[in-house]
Amino acid sequence: MASTYSGTTTLVNKEPDSFHFPSIYQDYPPFFTLQTTLSTRTSQLKKWSRLIQRYCKFHRLFRLVISEHLDSPLFNNRRLNKRLQYADIVTVLDWMAGMEGGGRTEWLTKAKEGVFVYWRKPEEWANLIRTWVEDTGQKGSVLTLYELVEGETTEKEEFYGMDLDVLKKGLAALAKQGRAQVFGSEGSEGVKFF
């Protein structure tokens, strides 16, 4: 995954990794002020959405609590001395959660202090697992969520180590379509795919 971003552009924030920030983030200060003209603002929100998704995917972040990221390179460009303000971050995340943003985030609570970030949507995650279950000939058998996400057999899969709450949302969506069934009680759930 990391190789996708190994551009040759000089990096702004020297992280141990090398996440490649888009040039508009690296070189263009107005990117950090929410625009007032609708068309310009929409274009800007799209770019922030893409950046946030890519950033979270790179660092495998499933949740983003705003207060924890105020000073992270995601929202704070030290070289330009520009940052996205708290209220503007809320606006961006809110936009991502809505129709226009394509449901790429979901607020953790009504207080709007943090979000699930869906660089893959819950259904996509659930389908990834369903495909893996089919490919490994385990269709129809009951698997615990724990073994799916933390078990040795899935270590090489993309869903290994994923957020259980996100997974449960995805499975619930599949269950509604009659393609999966979730059993058991909180903390020891199992799932069966059809």
Added chain:
Amino acid sequence: MRRRPGIGGLQTAAAARDQYRLLGENVAKIRTDLMKEQLATFRSQLEDFARKHKNDIRKNPAFRSQFHEMCAKVGVDPLASNKGFWAELLGIGDFYYEIGVQIVEICLATRAQNGGLINLQELCSLLRQKRKGSREAVSEDDCLRAISKLKVLGSGFEVISVGKKKLVRSVPTELNKDHNEIIEVAQAQGFVTVDELERRLSWTSGRAIDALETLLKEGFAMIDDGHRDGRRRYWFPCVSSISSLGGSDA
């Protein structure tokens, strides 16, 4: 015998006039024929030239530009029609048609970012990115030619000169003198402030704010707040070569 009255005299005069006219017509005809011949020779030589240097014209942008110049001097427009000798021989009409379509695509893709105003250099480099792998290199001159052909469609494509830069406008919005001056000032740092406009152009703040608001509304500018001096900066993507980021990020 000095006077030559009578019918005989008149007839002689008329005959002389006829003779002169005939002679004149002959001379004119000879001249026209000569011209026609020269033109034909010239045309066939131009065609020979084009045939001989077909590959250079197609592949080498500098050569192509000079060829265009030569054609323009003698009143031949190889792009006038997509049919006929030139198009068939060089495929040159298709070449510009293709570039034209790609230019439209780029302008559309970056419009959300720059409001429909992009500098020519930027456009060219985006065009080259888009055409990576194609055999023919594209120069700014080619871009300008393709754009001038787009203008025929009445789609509001126009090249405007602001300061040292050439900007390509793909939206019908007309820029007035004030707008042009602002964009020219912005070329130095990529942005302007109301203050700076008052100082540099001796404008009132009202005039500066009015013009800036229009540019903002049209999507040509972006605001940048939160500076220590408390002054809002107005950035212009069309002079900052930042629009390239718009394309893929949108």
